[in-house]
Amino acid sequence: MKEIEQRLNENGVRPTAMRILIYKYLAEKEVAISLTDIETAFSNADRTTLFRTLKTFEKKGVVHQIDDGTGVQKYALCEPGCNCELEQDLHLHFHCNNCDETVCLTEHKIPHINLPEGFVAEDANLVLKGICDKCSGQ
Amino acid sequence: MKEIEQRLNENGVRPTAMRILIYKYLAEKEVAISLTDIETAFSNADRTTLFRTLKTFEKKGVVHQIDDGTGVQKYALCEPGCNCELEQDLHLHFHCNNCDETVCLTEHKIPHINLPEGFVAEDANLVLKGICDKCSGQ
DNA sequence: CTACCCGTGCAACGGAAGTGCATTTATTGT
DNA sequence: ACAATAAATGCACTTCCGTTGCACGGGTAG
Numbered sequence: 001m002k003e004i005e006q007r008l009n010e011n012g013v014r015p016t017a018m019r020i021l022i023y024k025y026l027a028e029k030e031v032a033i034s035l036t037d038i039e040t041a042f043s044n045a046d047r048t049t050l051f052r053t054l055k056t057f058e059k060k061g062v063v064h065q066i067d068d069g070t071g072v073q074k075y076a077l078c079e080p081g082c083n084c085e086l087e088q089d090l091h092l093h094f095h096c097n098n099c100d101e102t103v104c105l106t107e108h109k110i111p112h113i114n115l116p117e118g119f120v121a122e123d124a125n126l127v128l129k130g131i132c133d134k135c136s137g138q
Numbered sequence: 139m140k141e142i143e144q145r146l147n148e149n150g151v152r153p154t155a156m157r158i159l160i161y162k163y164l165a166e167k168e169v170a171i172s173l174t175d176i177e178t179a180f181s182n183a184d185r186t187t188l189f190r191t192l193k194t195f196e197k198k199g200v201v202h203q204i205d206d207g208t209g210v211q212k213y214a215l216c217e218p219g220c221n222c223e224l225e226q227d228l229h230l231h232f233h234c235n236n237c238d239e240t241v242c243l244t245e246h247k248i249p250h251i252n253l254p255e256g257f258v259a260e261d262a263n264l265v266l267k268g269i270c271d272k273c274s275g276q
Numbered sequence: 277c278t279a280c281c282c283g284t285g286c287a288a289c290g291g292a293a294g295t296g297c298a299t300t301t302a303t304t305g306t
Numbered sequence: 307a308c309a310a311t312a313a314a315t316g317c318a319c320t321t322c323c324g325t326t327g328c329a330c331g332g333g334t335a336g
Contacts, residue, residue, distance in 0.1 A: 014314080018314085036292080045316090046316045048295090048315075052315085053314095055294095056314095071205075071291095071323095072291090073209075094253070094257060105253070107254075115232070115243070117271065118272075118274050119232060119268065119269070120268045120269040120274055121232075121268040122267055123267040123268065125264070125265045126248075126263070128251065128263075129261040130258045133254065133255065133256025133257055152282080152283080154283065156284080183284085184286075185285095187283075187284050190284085194283095209322095279334105280333105282333090283331090284329105285331100286329085287327090288327085288328105289326075290324090290325085291325100293322085293323105295320080295321100296320100297317090298315105298316085299316075300316090301312105302311105302312085302313070303310100303313085304310085304311075304312090305308105305309090305310080306310100
């Protein structure tokens with residue numbers, strides 16, 4: 001509990017009750033979370049608050065946004081000390097076509113790509129799709 | 139003109155006037171095209187027709203869909219003879235943060251990734267973002 | 277010639293992201 | 307402790323985009 005407050009403070013996010021709850025929720029889930037997910041989990045809170053909380057988290061580097069190709073924006077906590085902006089910290093994501101969940105594979109960095117003359121890469125997004133470990137075990 | 143008709147026939151798409159025009163439009167542009175782009179280019183035609191044309195093209199393997207992270211679905215012609223389903227034919231895409239255009243880098247295949255135990259990849263999507271050759275030259 | 281299928285067009289729906297403004301809650305300075 | 311200020315929350319509304327249902331019409335096949 002206290003660790004969460006501290007973590008938020010470190011990132012320049014004021015630790016309100018709502019924000020701590022949302023952080024906790026994200027920490028418990030090991031998968032990427034959409035705004036709608038949070039919305040249903042916190043049906044008492046307002047959508048806008050949840051939306052802006054995620055955006056604040058994102059701006060302050062608490063979470064990173066994930067585009068898994070479903071057309072819905074998802075979010076997951078950043079590793080402590082990670083700098084998502086830096087190319088070396090870009091990990092890949094895996095989207096399961098069976099259970100429809102997306103997970104971070106933080107151990108797997110995106111390999112460096114040699115681009116044609118004139119192209120300058122600043123950011124990268126790699127999503128693999130298939131069957132995840134939980135679903136393939138069945 | 140005749141080549142387009144033939145190409146569509148080969149892919150099991152009946153070459154109507156509308157479809158030939160859309161194919162031609164896609165062939166002229168060397169960047170990925172959104173439904174809205176086509177909509178503005180063919181303001182006389184109906185949105186639904188254009189939408190369904192793209193979907194038909196996609197299903198029949200005439201075009202492939204691109205998710206470049208902008209939240210808008212884009213499409214580009216498949217290389218003749220390419221099989222987008224197969225992993226070896228998956229190329230990467232580059233999205234320019236300056237001109238906001240997305241291009242296929244068909245020469246650059248997505249490198250193979252070794253996944254953790256239990257994960258089975260069927261598909262992959264790699265998008266690099268930065269400054270494209272046209273914009274970096276300025 | 278007729279029946280049918282498929283392409284096209286019109287209208288409407290629904291999900292998700294985002295914004296403007298009012299209100300409440302927290303923080304700072306005196 | 308209190309006023310002034312800033313930040314967070316809540317409500318209403320908008321916009322954009324993808325998608326679907328239904329009706330019309332022209333071409334194709336029997």
